[in-house]
Amino acid sequence: MTGRTTPPPVEPDSYPDDGDPERRTARWRPAVKLASVVLPVCLIGWLGWQAVANSSRDVTSHPAASPRYAEGDRVDGADPTDSPAPNGSASTGPAAPASPSAQASDAGNRPLAGKTVLLDPGHNTGNGKHTTEINRQVDIGNGRKECDTTGTSTDAGYSEAEFTLDVVHRARQILQDRGAAVVLTQDGDRPWGPCIDERARIGNEAKADAAVSIHADGAPASGSGFHVIMPGRVVAGPADTAAVVDPSHRLGVLLRDTFKTGTGEPTAGYIGQQGLDTRSDLGGLNLSKVPKVFIECGNMRNTGDAKRMSDPEWRQRAAQAVADALTSYLTG
Structure with a gap:
């Protein structure tokens, strides 16, 4: 040995890393x-x-x-419609109430919502083939009259029944657009009639708020113009107009004024006074329990009137006038 001392052993973890x-x-x-x-x-x-x-x-x-x-339980303080719909789509919940402006707009566009109107197109194109049926007598309260008649026509052969149904169809569309429920006594879907007592009954059963019967006159050719016929007071048998005379008169005046302005047709100078006439011999008026008037839109035997009534554009103006008068009456 040279005399060097051996160092004591060192634990491995005590060694420095030395970069190893x-x-x-x-x-x-x-x-x-x-x-x-x-x-x-x-x-x-x-x-x-x-x-x-x-x-x-x-x-x-x-x-x-x-x-x-x-599902369906209500949580206090929460709207049950906030929960998801069963199919996973969002629930719309109840419709929100319309704003006042929206309600006013709807009322302006559909002022006749909730109202029922009866339109009665006079006669029927098939009546001439069913003379036995239409000549049957019916009770009108203060007498008896034929079930119906054939109506009149222009010299060119344009019939009153065709005219009245066309005007009624046009007026119906306008009234429906304004929200009214419109009932017709016939729609060209019957072989003849109906009888005058049935025409009144249809309006009564519908509980119509107002009724207008559309006609055209067959007076001497020298007479021209239109007139409105209103019910007289009749209380006899099945007839009782006591409750409808006054409102019918108001409707009649409105129709007279509106029709004259809307069509340019003058009021008749051969019948009535200033375009108004009151009668108690018409079953369609005597038996009506709702306010009702007739309008003779012109004289089909008069050349000038016949020319106007044969014009579709004039018939549209006539229909507009009828609808406007009914609207004024029902909203006034």
Whole structure:
């Protein structure tokens, strides 16, 4: 031996790294293993906590969606329509009430909503083939009259029945556009009639708010113009016009004024006074329990009147005037 002393042994972990990568790896391997286990567990735990928290917030803000509430149960302070629809789509809930401006607009566009109007197109194009049926007598309260007649026509053969049904169809459309329920006594769908007592009964059963019977006159050719016929007071048998005379008169005056302005047709100079006539011998008026008037739109035997009534544009103006008069009456 040369005389050197052997140093005491040193524990391996006491050695410095001295830049040796193998030593660094050996030293940190236990910590890395521990982190690889602990960190994923912590991450999973944190994500689970977040999911629970979010779910709790959702239930708090939308109580109707909580599984604690059965479908249809009401949650205090909550509108049950807020809950999802059963098929997963959003529920619209009850319709919100219309704003005052929307209600005013609807009332302006459909002023006759909730009203019922009877339109009675005079005669029937098939009446001439059913003379036995239309000549049958019916009770009109203060007497008896034929069930119906054939009506008149122009010299060119344009019949009153064709004219009245066309004007009624045009007026019906206008009234329906304004919200009215329109009932017709016949719509060209019957072989003849109906009789005058049935025409009145149809309006009564419909509880019409107003009724107008459309006609054209067959007076001597020298007479021209239109006139409105209103019911007289008749209380006899099945007839009782006491309750409808006054409102019918108001409707008649409105129709006279509106028709004259709307069509340019003059009031008749051969019958009535200033375009108005009152009669108690017409079954369609005597038997009516609702306000009702007749209008003879012109004299088909007069050349000038016949030309106007044969013109579709004039008939449209006539229909407009009838509808406007009814609208004024029902909204006034």
